[in-house]
Amino acid sequence: MKTQVAIIGGGPAGLLLSQLLHLSGIDSVVLERRSRDYVLGRIRAGVLESGSVKVLTEAGVGDRLAAEGQPHDGVEFSWHDERLRIDLAALTGTTVTVYGQTEVTRDLYAALDARGAEVIHEAEVLRIEGVETDAPVVVYRQNGAEHRLEARFVAGCDGFHGPSRKAMPDGVRQEFERAYPFGWLGLLSKTPPAAPELIYAAHERGFALCSMRSDEVSRYYVQVPVEEKVEDWTPDRFWDELRRRIPADVADGMVTEGEVLEMSVAPLRSFVSEPMRHGSLFLAGDAAHIVPPTGAKGLNLAVSDVYYLHRALDRFFNTGAADGIDSYSETALARVWKSERFSWSLTQMMHDFPQLGPFEKRMQKAEFDDLVRSETARKGLAENYIGLPF
Template identity: 60%
Template sequence: MRMPVGIIGGGPSGLLLAQLLHRAGIESVVLERRSRAHVLGRIRAGVLEHGAVELLREAGVAGRLDREAEVHHGFSIAHRDALHRVDLAASAGHGVTLYGQTEVTRDLYDARDAAGGTVIHDAEDVTIHGADTDAPGLTWREGDEPRRLDCDFVVGCDGFHGVSRRSIPAARLTEFERVYPFGWLGVLSRTPPVAEELIYARHADGFALCSMRSRSLSRYYVQVPLDDRADDWSDDRFWSTLRARLPREVADALVTGPSIEKSIAPLRSYVAEPMRWGRLFLAGDAAHIVPPTGAKGLNLAASDVRYLSDALIGFYREGDERGLAAYSERALARVWKAERFSWWMTSLLHRFPETGPFGARMQEAELDYLFTSAAAQAVLAENYVGLPY
């Protein structure tokens, strides 16, 4: 098989890149290790920056989003039994859009189906060949049948544990990482959200977050030790822990119910540099991970796709390789700003026992400054709604 671009990973970044290229007349093949049902069964966050929503509109996949998504013009930080609202619209000019990553992926699948795009699921043992040459290729298995794709470029959208980044020689890659000493226990419940907007809670016992998927589906999180297991947490224990970390007015309004999904996610900050080796390009979690506190994971993948799609379109339309040459530097400039913001939000709102009383008082001082400074709130809002592409 021959196609201009081979994309590894059938999540939102790989599908979005394929869709944008298709609309520019550039065809691709997307290889996904899992089944479509598995991909669509993954529960992920869904806070979209303004730029990510505009990119989905440009890709022609925002019809359902525009009809069903909720736009939030602010969020609250709970501290000392009080809520402090950050007005995103007033400080940054617009808000964020709540629309689940699963729904984004579903819309992208529908668009690729309608366009007759090639998305191959259950692709086993994907291997990248000749990435440092002018003739790269991909091989994989479908069942017992070997397959091969020859292409001009390979794009790795296959996540942190995928084959793409591991195909770059170690001597060519510099990795930066911080692993946080806690995780998030998340519970999905078929209950109405406790508030109209998200609530981030900083409490002496640990962080909590009240989020939502819809008017009848809520997502809640509490900070837990890394060695905890989801099975250690009964629903009753989770709800009582969450209530204890929320202001009384919020806790009293909380509607509880059986969990329909429960898991613990570790937190890390990670960046791999560069995001290109030869004709292999990395995008999304294959190149960088952020803790979820700042809601930047999917949004960073979208900005990578923005830069890379522009570069590939420029190459095929005009023979211009400057965008490809600048892709890694351009993407990483935005990645590191998002890493900084996510690290700051995480440091501000979580309990870090190793920092002791001094660290706790520094968090108190930072929060007091944030709540009383319009300039500080503007900086938070600018980063939360998303820096420009």
């Protein structure tokens, strides 16, 4: 089988890249290790930057997003019941949109179905050959048989544990990582949200987050030790712990009766792999970088990577110019590191780190107090939260 761009990974990054390439008249084939049902069953982030909304709309998958997405003018931070609302609209002139990653993926699948494209599911990539040539080959196994997909370029959109990043030679690839000593225990419930906007809460017992997917579905998180097992938690225990950490009036007004749709523990890490291009192989999304979910940047960084990569490939195939592919890694990484800094700084300020002493804890409070005091500080946070331009 031959194509112009072989895309490894059928999550939102891979599907969005395929859709944008199609609109530019460029052929692609998407290989996904899991089934379609599995991909659509994954629970992920739900806050879209304004730039991500624009890209999805331009890709032709913005109709349901526009109808069902929830624009949010602000976001709230709580420090042991001291409250601070960041007015995103007033400080930046724009908003974020709450719309689950699962819904984005569903919309992208619908677009692929409408144009008769097919994702090759349950395809395990065994190796990527010839990444330093103009004719790379992706070798994969499906239904017990080995297949070869020939392409001009390979786009690795296959996440942190995928094979694409490992296909870059050790002498080329450089990795930067910080693993945090805690994770987020998340609960998705069929209940109305506790508050109309997201609440990030710092507390002596640990961080908590009140979020939502819709008017009927809520998403909540509490910080737990990294070794914590979801099997050790009942929904009642989760609700009790969440109430201790969030503002008292929000806890008092919470309605928790309802179906628990999912519970899981996610470890937190900051990670970047450089470069994001080697020869005919490109990396995008979680294959190249991971951010703590504190800043809601994971999906949004994947969208900006795909935006840059599509623009580069469009220019290459339709004009013959190689400047876009040559500068892709540098361009994408400049935005990646800014988002890494923002997510890292929020994580530092809002979480309870076991190794912190009295001085470091006072510094955390001083960071929060500076946001309360300074409109300039609030504007900087708001500009990063709604998304840096790309």
